[in-house]
Amino acid sequence: MPNERPFSAGDEGEEDAAPARPTKSKAKRASDRGGPDKRERILRAAIRVFARKGFYATRVSEIAKAAGVADGTIYLYFKNKDDVLVSIFEDRISKLIKVLRSELEQGGTFDEKFRRVIELQLGLLEGQRDLAEVVTVNLRQSSRLLKQYATPLFTEYLEVIAGLVAQGQREGVVRPDLNPRILARALWGALDGVAVTWALGGGGESGQLHRAASQVASVFLEGVRRNADRA
Incomplete structure (x- = not known):
């Protein structure tokens, strides 16, 4: 994710009460x-x-x-x-969404945009193993926090990806039988899985996430691409 990193901090033993956001x-x-x-x-x-x-x-x-x-x-x-953990997620995902929206406005083919989205999401974590572990692993330790504060941003992220898929369908390059939101969730799950494995494995060697991004993009594009047999 981007270099700036938002944090929130709080006392232990406060997990049972919903964290209030700063005024x-x-x-x-x-x-x-x-x-x-x-x-x-x-x-x-x-x-x-x-x-x-x-x-x-x-x-x-x-x-x-x-x-x-x-x-x-x-x-x-x-x-x-709790507020520290939520702030980390909110800050990083907000920045990711902003970067993705900006990139998608630059034009290009559906394949180029799709690959760029994946490269950005994993590339922004390259060299930031600690951040990847906090966002993918630590946040899961509190399902309540995840539901209460992560859902709106997660929904916004899904809408960005679903919008790209829908655009590909309108252009006739993506299979019309696919549900854009389901594909967006599947893509998030795949990238989240790559990120958490990479983080828990110590960060891996340089360029590992970039190579993973290329492979994930290829697999998804082959699955969603419209061809003569499916038309």
């Missing part, structure tokens, strides 16, 4: 005391600590120490530890 006034106070640079530093530190210790075993004080800030500074930016 605008709180965000403004945080901005007055260091702005996005300090927030980003906290987020980067949280990614490292979450990846090393896991979400539930991590303490807010450990994130603060890794970020080089006082424990109380964390709460100027984030409500609690």
